[in-house]
Amino acid sequence: xxxxxxxxxxxxxxxxxxxxxxxxxxxxxxxxxxxxxxxxxxxxxxxxxxxxxxxxxxxxxxxxxxxxxxxxxxxxxxxx
Numbered sequence: 001x002x003x004x005x006x007x008x009x010x011x012x013x014x015x016x017x018x019x020x021x022x023x024x025x026x027x028x029x030x031x032x033x034x035x036x037x038x039x040x041x042x043x044x045x046x047x048x049x050x051x052x053x054x055x056x057x058x059x060x061x062x063x064x065x066x067x068x069x070x071x072x073x074x075x076x077x078x079x080x
Contacts, residue, residue, distance in 0.1 A: 022042070
């Protein structure tokens with residue numbers, strides 16, 4: 001975990017905590033190549049952002065994967 005709001009930096013796959021313009025915090029998951037893979041909602045406290053990271057680490061590996069691009073194809077094909 002890298003806390004950008006505290007001036008930390010990092011490389012590789014990582015969770016980043018950032019402070020939004022309104023003072024709230026959010027979490028990004030960044031790939032090794034620097035691409036942002038996901039971003040959370042904003043949280044009123046940094047502690048809540050850290051809890052979001054813990055939840056993602058705990059529950060993410062068991063999460064169902066839904067490919068919405070496949071679900072959209074039949075509807076798009078029906079319009080033609």
